[in-house]
Amino acid sequence: MSEIVVSGYYGFANAGDEAMLAAMIEALIDIDPAIRITVISGDPEDTRRRHGVGAVYRLNYPEIARVMSRSQLLISGGGSLLQDVTSDRSLYYYLSIMMLAKKLGKPVMLYAQGIGPVQGTLAQGAMRYIGNMVDMITVRDDGSYEELKRLKVTAPPVYITADPVLAMHQVDRQIGRSILKQHGQEGVAPLIGISVREWKDWSHFKQVLAHAADQMIAEFGARVVFIPMQWPDDLSVSQKIAGRMKNKSNVLPGEYSTSELLSLVGNLDLLIGIRLHALIFAAVMHVPMAGISYDPKIDRFLETIGERHCGTLKTVTADKLLGRVRELWTERKQTNHKRVENINILRTKAFQNAELALSLIK
Known part of the structure; x- marks a missing residue:
């Protein structure tokens, strides 16, 4: 059984981010119904109840390392995680989770990210260094692709896709x-x-x-x-x-x-x-x-x-x-x-x- 760890802004009662997570889970399970998903969350209990997946607290690094060590992939995304306009702390947090996965020898994918703006000199350097370590990047628009080029994140393959929520089915x-x-x-x-x-x-x-x-x-x-x-x-x-x-x-x-x-x-x-x-x-x-x-x-x-x-x-x-x-x-x-x-x-x-x-x- 494959296991994936998902990192993002989950467990904070933000309907857009919860919709992205729901859409990601729906699409992944559509392809592989046996897949096991663990989400890094601000409210693990809410994430388990809302989405029916495993969850660990976002600041519990030992537990994150434990679930990551048995997984086959870290997904970071979707959403606007990698920007320093609203806060640079969140940028460094998500980069640290990616770095942890790479230290554990796990592939990392940026999933339908909206990249930037990344404005600070230190933030740009960190983004360039860790961004070039990941294994694959998908971005949700052309502007994000251009921002990666500006940041000189050029090592991993980059695909322009779309926001995960757009894959969801219409509801009653x-x-x-x-x-x-x-x-x-x-x-x-x-x-x-x-x-x-x-x-x-x-x-x-x-x-x-x-x-x-x-x-x-x-x-x-x-x-x-x-x-x-x-x-x-x-x-x-x-x-x-x-x-x-x-x-x-x-x-x-x-x-x-x-x-x-x-x-x-x-x-x-x-x-x-x-x-x-x-x-x-x-x-x-x-x-x-x-x-x-x-x-x-x-x-x-x-x-x-x-x-x-x-x-x-x-x-x-x-x-x-x-x-x-x-x-x-x-x-x-x-x-x-x-x-x-x-x-x-x-x-x-x-x-x-x-x-x-x-x-x-x-």
């Missing part, structure tokens, strides 16, 4: 419909979902979203629901924006599983998203989306499906956001064949991550 919309009904969201009026995150205590984008949401309610007769992706952090910022609105909106209060979030998004007529994986969930469920960028990964993803963002958290205006929403509103009842084609191509690439990972074991 009834699950989300039931959650919405529990919170008073039922009826024939169009439903617009908003997924936000806090960022540096900025307030400009919150006022923009509140004003735009009020206008969408007035103009389209729509209902507005805020869907938190990282709980409880996103719940708080959602409530702040809803509190600035003149019209009534709804903030979903719960912590939801990947399947529940996919189903909720599938019930929307349109999604406005700051969180990357809210936008990816919309792509999986074929829901029109308007993205607001806070990080290059948003721009990169939207470009891969032939879309564009409607402003950054600093520059977005209500007029620009509403202009993009109006464009999407006219096409929401029609199939955007080009977008669907792009998403299907990405779906195949996303599954390729698991195939490449298992090729390292074979």
Whole structure:
């Protein structure tokens, strides 16, 4: 029986990262149902319960070394683990796990990573040194590939694939419909979902979203629901924006599983998203989306499906956001064949991550 250890930002109630883990597990088991997976997690008990896999605590290095010593592969990813914009400590942590695996003689794969930006001189040196020790790299976009070249990580083979979540199957919309009904969201009026995150205590984008949401309610007769992706952090910022609105909106209060979030998004007529994986969930469920960028990964993803963002958290205006929403509103009842084609191509690439990972074991 093959055993894989997976390292990433897991066990922190971040719906996007948990969705990536769920997608990785699903794809790996699709190929090899007998495979054994152990996840390095911030909350091992939650990871065991949520995903049905083994788990060890992320700072318990002796236990990590023990499970790694009996494994055949370390997967690092997916997500934006290797960057020093939000924190350089996390970059060094994930590099240390890779170094441990190499010291134990294990192959290491960077799995569907969103690389960079890596800005610090020391961070760039560490990334170049350890990055060139790994055995294979897959990245989720062209920008990440270019960042590796800039960092002079050139020794391992590099493949441009796609975010693992794009390989997930669509889910039954009834699950989300039931959650919405529990919170008073039922009826024939169009439903617009908003997924936000806090960022540096900025307030400009919150006022923009509140004003735009009020206008969408007035103009389209729509209902507005805020869907938190990282709980409880996103719940708080959602409530702040809803509190600035003149019209009534709804903030979903719960912590939801990947399947529940996919189903909720599938019930929307349109999604406005700051969180990357809210936008990816919309792509999986074929829901029109308007993205607001806070990080290059948003721009990169939207470009891969032939879309564009409607402003950054600093520059977005209500007029620009509403202009993009109006464009999407006219096409929401029609199939955007080009977008669907792009998403299907990405779906195949996303599954390729698991195939490449298992090729390292074979």
